[in-house]
Amino acid sequence: MRPSIDGLNRNYVKISKVKLFEFEGRNLFQKEGIVIPAGVVISYTSDLEQALKRISFPAVAKVQTLSGKRRKRGGVSAIQSEKEARDFVDQFLGKDFEGEQISHILLVQKIDIDYEYFLSITYSTVEKKPILLFSASGGVEVEDAPDMQKIIINPENGINADDLASQLKVSSPKKIADVAVRLWDVFVHADARLAEINPLAVDKNGEIWALDSKIILDDSGLVRHKDLNILDKGSLSSIPTDREKRAKQIDKDDYRGSAGSVYFDLDGDIAVLASGGGASLVVLDSLFNAGGKPANYTEYSGDPPAEKVAKLTEVVLSKPGLKGCLVAGALANFTDIYETLKGFCEGVASLKNKPNYPIVIRRAGVNDQKAKDFVKEFSKKEEINIEFYTEGTPIGKAAERIVELAYK
């Protein structure tokens, strides 16, 4: 059974905003000259016959997931024959795997491994710099490896191969340092927040191979990598929901302020349009505390124009079965409340089905009095029950109010 993407599940897969599949990461590795075993991606059953012509056995088949634990759970398998390859594809492609629907399978040449290393570049929030992590004992559970080396990188200089080689505690430091320089190139050229090879393997002939890739990109860097061919990922799943795609598109089309760049569906029935990265957390916490069930998480902030809020409103309120809507944020510093709430009203007005549920707004800041008058007029004209509160009513109280109205 495939769990609902809308569902909240504590054991759900570990996903970030722009996390790449292994095969996407391999493409980036290849571009920078990191050696990877020959492989083919199977996205449809019909890809299999062509794939089999390009791969010889023994091979390894791997489900493409965004969670890290696929090996433990049987998603990686040695393949000795065409039949085994077919069986693997039949078993996994399009099916549920630990909460993720498998849309791709990677079939790669098997490498005879002599040693396994761990090599990773990410950011240290304490040092505020990139940091290289290396362990001579790669493989699973490596995070706890006692020999993990942590080497801070000056982001302006990058990695110097000779310097790094002299620091690495391993028998062939030059080879590893060479890969590290290339991994740094991946990290910088793709604006990654994590670029990791685990395992980085040495075969019986002393050749070095990247046998897996784990890459997470920086959302703010995407704008300078329009050429990166990366599949859209969801916030809670590897495949974004339709509403999520539509919400994310809003910021892609218009750089002013932000609206909908983070959106995900939740199990409840009170639609949420929150404002601000911090306040949006307070809004959701408050709604849960008040006994409300949010239908989604999303936020707009940074003074977006009315049309962006209108589009986000349409997305958020397109969810069926809503019992209420909460529009809330902190006392805004510079977001124009009139402009953004005008956008909200435009979004509501453009809905096919006029909301028959109550709406509670809690906004304060620039032009809020004008906004209040506008919303009041709109509410009367459209015959929609909208209550408007400003700074005198805390976010928590507004949350309680929508719960009271929605569930009465």
Added chain:
Amino acid sequence: MVLVEDNSKVLIQGITGRSGQQVAKQLLDYKVQVVGGVTPGKGGQEVFGVPVFNSVEEAIISVGKVDVSMIYVPPLMAKDAALEAINAGIGLVHIFVEKVPILDTSIILSRAQEKGVKVLGPSSVGLITPGKVKIGSIGGDSPNRAFSAGNVGVISRSGGMTSEISLQVKNAGYGVSTAIGIGGDLLIGLTLSELLPEFEKDADTKIVVAFGEVGGSAEIEAANLLKDGKFTKPLIVYIAGKFSETLPKGTALGHAGAIVGFETTLDEKKKILKDCGAIICEDLSDLGGLLKQNLNI
């Protein structure tokens, strides 16, 4: 006062842009000494009477020493603008810009560290010492709505919540010594634990309220300061994002730094803070009561 003085001289990089002009007006209205602005190619113009220069260097040659530079440029130009200010040796660089790529931020912060320059942000709404000075867009065009002068320091990852908390402080009958929005990005310049010592030194601050979010280790670093006796005033911490702990680990929320489940859970954070002597505010509506209890000791 914290980080700035009431007569600090301020430069605005990107002053001719929409938000640059807006903030220039707001600062002038607040009687801040805006001595110049910078927009390459627009030197010689004026914005609300403030002279515009082609470069930071040109500005300093003309107006003399500058204490603070504020960056109001498009995201991909933030790095070059900030480096210009850092290289010119301006002591505090405030980066209002949102969506700065992390790599650019790390380069800015690395250079700032080498040059001994303090960076506030990116994605920082700014700071305010009510009635005296403000940096950035904090409080917008009506700062008195949320901020009244007093003895409560406010430090927040979120710009909106900086104002919201300060408003709750005001509504409880108190005021703010200095309120600072430090920004919600993964990497930021001045962090909670780097600012607490500044508030420790500040004679006007008797208590500090910090707004944190799920994810990161900033609050744990702050807890260590308390434990080591480096911050001795009462510290009230409110951490948002409880709801998100039912989400998958690794889910990124509105702020790039708010990522579910890495490092420590929210409850672990709260426990560590409590054990080190911090006061946990579970709900914003409790804030007034907590201030009352801890200010009257």
